[in-house]
Amino acid sequence: MTEQGPGGAGRGGVAEAVVEQRGRISIVWLIPLVAVLVAGFVAWRAFSERGPAIRISFKSAEGLDAGKTLIKYKDVQVGLVETVTLMPDLSGVVAEARMVKDSDRWLTEKTTFWIVKPRIAGGQVSGLGTLLSGSYIGMDPVLDAKKAREFVGLEVPPIVTTSEPGRYFVLRSDRAGAVSVGSPVLFRQIQVGQVVSSELDPKDDFVTTRIFVHAPYDDRVRVDSRFWNASGIQASLGANGVKIDTGSLVSILIGGISFDSPHGEEAAVAAADAQFPLYENMQAAEERHYTNTVTWQLYFDQSVRGLAVGAPVEFRGIPIGEVTDVRIEFDRLSHRFRIPVRIEIEPGRFTSEEVTPEQRKQSVDALVAAGLRAQLKTGNLLTGQLIVALDIFPDAKPAQVVWTTPIPEFPTIPTPLEEVTANLTRIVDRLGKLPIEQIGEDLKGSLAALKVTLQKSQDVGPALKDTLEKANNALASANALIAPGSPTTAELQRALLSLSDAARSLGLAADQIQAQPNSLIFGKKGSN
Amino acid sequence: MSAAAPATALAAGLANCHECGLLAQLRAAGHGARCPRCGAELHLRKPRSLERTWALVIAAAICYVPANVLPVMAVTSLGKTEADTIMSGVIYFLTSGDWPLAIIIFTASIFVPMMKLAILLFLLISVHRRSSWRPVDRTRMYRLTEAIGRWSMVDIYVVTIMVALVRLGNLATIEAGWGAVFFGAVVVITIFAAESFDPRLIWDESEARST
Numbered sequence: 001m002t003e004q005g006p007g008g009a010g011r012g013g014v015a016e017a018v019v020e021q022r023g024r025i026s027i028v029w030l031i032p033l034v035a036v037l038v039a040g041f042v043a044w045r046a047f048s049e050r051g052p053a054i055r056i057s058f059k060s061a062e063g064l065d066a067g068k069t070l071i072k073y074k075d076v077q078v079g080l081v082e083t084v085t086l087m088p089d090l091s092g093v094v095a096e097a098r099m100v101k102d103s104d105r106w107l108t109e110k111t112t113f114w115i116v117k118p119r120i121a122g123g124q125v126s127g128l129g130t131l132l133s134g135s136y137i138g139m140d141p142v143l144d145a146k147k148a149r150e151f152v153g154l155e156v157p158p159i160v161t162t163s164e165p166g167r168y169f170v171l172r173s174d175r176a177g178a179v180s181v182g183s184p185v186l187f188r189q190i191q192v193g194q195v196v197s198s199e200l201d202p203k204d205d206f207v208t209t210r211i212f213v214h215a216p217y218d219d220r221v222r223v224d225s226r227f228w229n230a231s232g233i234q235a236s237l238g239a240n241g242v243k244i245d246t247g248s249l250v251s252i253l254i255g256g257i258s259f260d261s262p263h264g265e266e267a268a269v270a271a272a273d274a275q276f277p278l279y280e281n282m283q284a285a286e287e288r289h290y291t292n293t294v295t296w297q298l299y300f301d302q303s304v305r306g307l308a309v310g311a312p313v314e315f316r317g318i319p320i321g322e323v324t325d326v327r328i329e330f331d332r333l334s335h336r337f338r339i340p341v342r343i344e345i346e347p348g349r350f351t352s353e354e355v356t357p358e359q360r361k362q363s364v365d366a367l368v369a370a371g372l373r374a375q376l377k378t379g380n381l382l383t384g385q386l387i388v389a390l391d392i393f394p395d396a397k398p399a400q401v402v403w404t405t406p407i408p409e410f411p412t413i414p415t416p417l418e419e420v421t422a423n424l425t426r427i428v429d430r431l432g433k434l435p436i437e438q439i440g441e442d443l444k445g446s447l448a449a450l451k452v453t454l455q456k457s458q459d460v461g462p463a464l465k466d467t468l469e470k471a472n473n474a475l476a477s478a479n480a481l482i483a484p485g486s487p488t489t490a491e492l493q494r495a496l497l498s499l500s501d502a503a504r505s506l507g508l509a510a511d512q513i514q515a516q517p518n519s520l521i522f523g524k525k526g527s528n
Numbered sequence: 529m530s531a532a533a534p535a536t537a538l539a540a541g542l543a544n545c546h547e548c549g550l551l552a553q554l555r556a557a558g559h560g561a562r563c564p565r566c567g568a569e570l571h572l573r574k575p576r577s578l579e580r581t582w583a584l585v586i587a588a589a590i591c592y593v594p595a596n597v598l599p600v601m602a603v604t605s606l607g608k609t610e611a612d613t614i615m616s617g618v619i620y621f622l623t624s625g626d627w628p629l630a631i632i633i634f635t636a637s638i639f640v641p642m643m644k645l646a647i648l649l650f651l652l653i654s655v656h657r658r659s660s661w662r663p664v665d666r667t668r669m670y671r672l673t674e675a676i677g678r679w680s681m682v683d684i685y686v687v688t689i690m691v692a693l694v695r696l697g698n699l700a701t702i703e704a705g706w707g708a709v710f711f712g713a714v715v716v717i718t719i720f721a722a723e724s725f726d727p728r729l730i731w732d733e734s735e736a737r738s739t
Contacts, residue, residue, distance in 0.1 A: 028580040028724075031717065032587035039594045042706055046598075068610055132606040 051079070051099035056113045056137070058153040061093040063117050063135025071097055071113070071137040078103055078139060095153075097137070106141035107148060110162070114138050114154035126157070156181075159196045165215035166193065169270065171227050171257065173278035176207045178231035178255035185211045186230060186258045191250075192217035195257065209278060211257060221259065222267035227278050228285035231255035236283075237383065243283075258282065293321070293344040294360070297407040298374050298388065300339050302414060307376060307386040313343045315390040321345035323388060342407065343374075343388055364401055371396045373413040536735060538728075543570045577726035578655060584721035585648045591713040592641065598707035601687050605700045613707055614638060614683070637683045637711070640676055644718045647673045651725060660734040670727045677722055680715040684708060 063069070064084050071079030079099040086093055099107065116138045118127045130136065137153070140161040159182055160166070176198050185193035193213035201208045213221055233252060235244045246252055257278065261267060270276075279285035304326055313321035325342035347355075355363075364372075371394045379387035399411035414422065481488055512519055537543060541554050545563035552570055554561050561570040599611035612620065614637045621630035647669045654666060687708045694702040 026576050026579050026583065028576070028583040032583050032590060035587040035590040035713065035717075039590050039710070042594050042598065042710075067616070 049101050051101045051103045052107060052149065053082075054079070054097050054099055054107060054149050054151060056095045056097060056151045056153045057087065057092050058095065058115065059092050059155055061095070063115050063130075064093070064095055064137075065134070068134070069095070069136055071099065071139055072116075073106075073139045073141060078106075079137075081137065095137070104147065105143060106139070108142050108145035109148045110142035110145040111148070111151065112140045112142075112154055112158060113151050114157045116157065119157070159194050160212040164212075166213050167215075167218040167221070167270075167272040168196065169211050169213065169221060170273060170275045171209040171211060171278040172201070172206045172275060173209065173229070173280075174206060176209070177229040177278075177280065179209060179229060179257055180255060183231075183255045183257065184250055185213060186256055187217060187220050187260070189258070192220070207278075209257070219269050220261065221270045221274075222261040222263070222265075223270050223274070224263055224267040225259050225261040225270060225276060226285040227257055227259040227276050228282050229255070229278060229280055230258035230282070241380065241383075260285075292348055293346050295324070295407050296343050296345060296374075296410040297405065298341040298343060298410055298412050300341060300376060300412055302376065304339050304341060304376065304386065306378070306384040307341065307388070311379065311385065311387050313345060313374075313388045313390065315350070318349075320349045320390070341388065343410075361401075361403065367392070368399065368401050368411060370394070373399070374410055375413050376415050538572050538732070538735075541572070543572050545570060573728060573732075574724065574726040577724055577729060578652060580724040581648065581652055581721050584717050584724060585645060585652065588641075588714050588717040588721060589645055591710045591717065592645065595641075595707055595710035595714050596638070598710065599705035600683070600707040600711060601690065602703045602705055603694075603700070604703070606698070611705060614711065633683070636680055640680045641711075641714050641718060644673050644677060644680075644722065648718065648721055648725065651730065655729045655733070658733045663730045663734050666730050667727050670722070670725065670730070673718075674722045677715070677719045680718075681712070684712045684715065 058064070061084050064081055066081060066084045069081040070077045071081070077100070079097045081095045081097045083096045084093055085096070114137070115135050116127045116130055117135045118131050119125070127135075138157060140158055140163070142162050179195055179198055181195055181198060183195040184191040185195065193211055196210040196212050198207060198209045200206075231252075233244060233246045235242065237243075250256065259276075307323060307326055309323055309326060311323040312319040313323065321344045323341060324344050325340075327340055327342075329338045329340055330336075331338060347360075371392045372390060373393050373396050374388055374390050376386050377389040379385045393413060396413050401411065402409035480486065483489070542551055543554050543561070544551055545566060545568050547568040548563060548566040550563055550565045552561075552563060554570060554572060562568065563570050596614055599613050600617070602609055602611040604610075614633070618630050618634045618638070621627070621633065651666060651670060654661065687702075687704050690702045691704050694700050
């Protein structure tokens with residue numbers, strides 16, 4: 001730096017004072033140096049705290065503000081949205097965010113992001129804090145996966161974050177019932193988990209419901225656990241009377257799934273992502289552990305009023321199956337209505353061995369030959385519900401199972417009441433056929449003849465009396481003849497005594513002859 | 529022009545004492561001159577004027593970058609924190625319809641500091657190049673720089689007052705950002721830079737040429 005006064009000579013020969021300071025560097029240069037240092041430090045700090053930049057795509061930027069919306073995990077700021085731009089095809093928005101330093105590890109393919117805003121769903125209110133603070137982006141980091149920088153944001157927050165201990169299970173059912181995402185999963189009516197998703201299986205028409213059971217309750221799910229829909233209020237009026245099932249208030253409102261393990265700790269703990277059937281209600285879950293069913297067709301000629309689908313099939317009062325279908329068929333050929341009742345028998349209820357169809361056919365035929373029949377019985381007198389009862393009627397009319405139809409036909413016999421009615425009808429019919437008038441006429445004639453006979457018999461009276469008197473006399477004399485003390489008797493006694501003496505002498509003689517056979521010729525020895 | 533050349537103190541070797549105003553004849557020895565009356569240091573031109581000005585202008589230019597990049601003020605209102613840089617504040621007021629306010633902030637905080645830096649740079653370069661181009665206008669520019677320099681502090685005042693006033697805990701809190709520090713530094717440093725610049729240097733060249 002040079003500053004020189006212009007010119008070399010002053011006016012009037014006065015030596016000029018030249019303001020000139022050279023050499024040392026002015027201390028003022030410390031100022032830009034300090035500025036550089038401070039600015040450099042700030043810049044270095046800002047730069048060193050910069051984490052990776054990521055891109056998250058969302059369907060809508062609702063709640064997103066460039067430069068303001070934070071990315072938080074467990075309420076700790078881990079990033080900041082820097083820009084929000086539309087996708088080129090306008091199908092959504094892309095938020096570019098700057099994460100904090102060292103966040104590389106969390107940013108993996110499985111890491112999910114979602115916008116946290118106030119929500120009322122699944123019986124829970126969430127994100128209320130964002131009413132005041134504004135929305136933020138929630139994050140669920142997954143550590144062990146491939147690193148990623150581009151993410152697709154979730155439209156709804158995940159029910160369960162990956163950091164929560166527990167297990168997922170898959171339930172399959174033919175309809176979703178009242179279960180929705182967020183519905184509670186109950187064990188003995190205590191909430192132990194939540195429904196995570198509920199969707200149609202892409203392969204078939206079943207509904208796949210994913211649930212998450214929190215630790216430590218996830219060990220309660222055993223391989224034999226049964227899940228049922230515990231939604232709302234279930235009321236049923238069946239042969240067993242009125243039945244109402246309810247779960248907790250929450251499950252009444254938003255549905256729920258209950259489970260129980262019939263064998264408790266004996267069964268092995270179910271693995272994560274194990275599949276289970278989801279039954280419609282508790283009853284179904286309890287009953288339906290016989291997966292093997294045999295279908296039969298029954299034809300009843302009587303009214304099936306009171307027989308509903310689901311009515312039990314009992315053998316001597318023990319349920320062994322249920323009615324699955326009741327219909328009516330018109331047979332064009334015979335112009336008759338027939339009522340086919342389809343029943344499902346669960347053989348597992350009465351036998352544990354697996355049998356081949358041949359063996360089954362054999363044993364069923366034998367049983368039917370022994371008199372096994374199906375009949376309708378009143379299950380509930382109050383409601384008039386009918387059940388199908390199986391029993392052995394040894395004196396039933398012979399019948400056979402029809403195996404040729406698609407569903408084998410099982411023989412039936414009429415209801416006891418119906419049988420009585422039928423017999424009575426038959427008797428009345430026969431009575432109606434009797435020739436009562438003719439019988440009356442004949443009877444009248446016979447009675448007249450009888451009367452004449454009787455009148456005639458009146459004349460016989462006196463003679464009869466005479467005869468009787470005579471007979472009486474005869475008997476009296478006979479009586480006198482044999483009366484004790486009568487001469488006849490005395491004589492008879494005497495005669496008998498002599499006969500007795502004679503007999504004794506004869507005995508003596510016989511002895512003599514035996515001892516001395518020669519006495520017959522030489523006479524008695526010793527008596528001489 | 530030499531005939532019309534006015535007599536200057538520099539040419540006469542005369543210097544005015546800055547403190548007591550005594551006019552003194554400087555001796556040949558350029559430095560170390562003192563006022564015979566009050567003892568203050570006498571010099572014909574501000575010593576090291578250009579060097580100082582350069583240093584300060586460069587420092588101000590360095591500080592100007594973080595002053596605009598970093599947030600000046602962080603407003604936390606109901607749990608929601610918004611950090612604004614100067615420019616984002618201007619854009620905010622502009623988009624929210626307060627364009628007079630936006631113009632004021634823009635002028636005071638962006639336009640004026642930039643203009644000051646530009647003018648000082650221009651003056652420095654022109655003096656270095658011994659330019660004799662329109663000295664009157666250049667002096668006018670210098671005067672303008674000196675006059676408006678302090679008005680840039682409006683921003684800093686606003687920030688400091690707001691920070692002091694708005695302390696409502698979770699409801700609303702305002703905190704000064706690093707940008708404000710750098711911005712304050714820019715304003716102060718440019719004021720010093722303008723101060724350290726000796727406008728007489730503008731004229732020296734034209735004087736020299738005219739002699």
